[in-house]
Amino acid sequence: MYRIKKKIWHIVFGIVALLVVGGVVQKPTEGDASLSQGIQRFMAWGKSNSAQSGHYGHQQQEPPTEQQASVVLTPAVRQQLGKSIVWNGHGAYIINHNQADLNTNISSAPYAVNQLDNQGRAWRGDAWLNKTTRQYRNRAATGNGATDWKPAGFLQAHNLTGGYNHAYDRGHLLGYALVGGIRGFDASESNPKNIATQTAWANEARSSTSTGQNYYEGIVRKALDQGKQVRYRVTDIYSGNSVVPAGAHIQAQSKDGSVNFNVFVPNVQKNIEINYANGAVKQR
Template sequence: MAKRKKKQKVTPAQTIITILTAILIVLCGGRATGQFSNINLGYSQNVKTSQNTPNKELASSVLTDNVKKQLGNSIVYNGHGAFIINNNKNDLNAHISSAPYAVNEVDELGRAHIGNAWLNKTSRQYKSREKTGNGRTSWKPKGFHQLTNLPGEYKHAYDRGHLLGYALVGGVRGFNASESNEANIATQTAWANEARSKNSTGQNYYEGLVRKALDQNKQVRYRVTDVYDGNNVIPSGAHLEAKSSDGSLEFNVFVPNVQTNIKINYETGYATKN
């Protein structure tokens, strides 16, 4: 006659493991596979950024036929608030034998229009505006009608938006890098000017790519064109192009002058809260 096997004792730890396993099976839809993709572990990827980054509909709202004509045929939303133009390729000549320079052009209506620059590490400015005499100002560009106490990450509507950024060209001798240079400053939304992450690509994000290249002793040809729709005082966005002489950096993008918490009248600059 076969002997009976002794009944094994179940320890408290084993009981807890059994209960947890059962819970996991239920949560995973009856499959104890060891994959936890269906379980909310409390992680959220860039929730704050996604709430404040213009979606495709808002970003595209400034792409009138006139604006698209100025940008060209290839305009593709990048998924992070801006647009890729011409597959990120541009016609800039990055093989120049000259000292760094920075120049501006206004259009026939006196609006800040184009910023052209040839940059290297000596053009970089690491000092604050206050230390170089280019501090804050009360001067306002065309259409600058501020709104404050807005909901979301960007609490105000507008910045004094530069074409050629202070950190890039502040070291160029003779260039007016102040915030009151009417040829280099236009009314720009806080998002379009300040956003700088891979998931929220405002102008500061692309300027960061140029800053990094200059810090690595690269030479960069850089152009910014504010794009206007007709006689509007507020630009529809900023067309940014860059190319390094060694070919390691090149982009061609359009950052729309929009913001999720406001609606802008581009003819006058007046905005209302969403």
């Protein structure tokens, strides 16, 4: 089906290009505006469907395989996650039968706090959220824009092939869109208590078939937009003295019980191999 769509798209694009070059499609008058608008809509549709089908980044959307993800499940990591660790088939692991272990019997105002572990590594973000904590403005508008600060192990690799073209993002524990509305909380990308080295896939992937951290944050964002109160906790799990986390243990539970999940997003990416001790990256 994808090949058929791609062929149709290429044929139509070529016809439109010939019409433009030949002067057939010009600045629309009142009478032919609908034709031009229809062509533009079709071109937009073609690009959108190509992106979803793979022409514009299908490899980037692909999750790691279970074999690729399992490299982070060392005995030390398994001990921290508990006995029930089940592959979800889409890049992450279900922990404790997907049941969060969080208290939602809270009467206080919303809050967000971070903790470092005993080695000074970004370790835990814990929050009590509602719609007022949501941040809808972009980072630049709130003074939390780009930064040169790098977390430990951030040995970036660019121009990668076979998926994401870079290895790392500045990975947050508590996401900007969830807690950026809390006064006094440092939601920048240079907060050493809230930022650790995280792969592009683990940070950005957000579809039901590629379940990175952004996918689970999306569930919480939607709940907050619906007026729900949500307890949310992200714990970066490390293996021994490594400076790069093995992954993020993410739990969320709403006060009304409609949201409840407990997952581990492995800090991996299908086109790279990582030395978690120092952050060095090798193209796979």
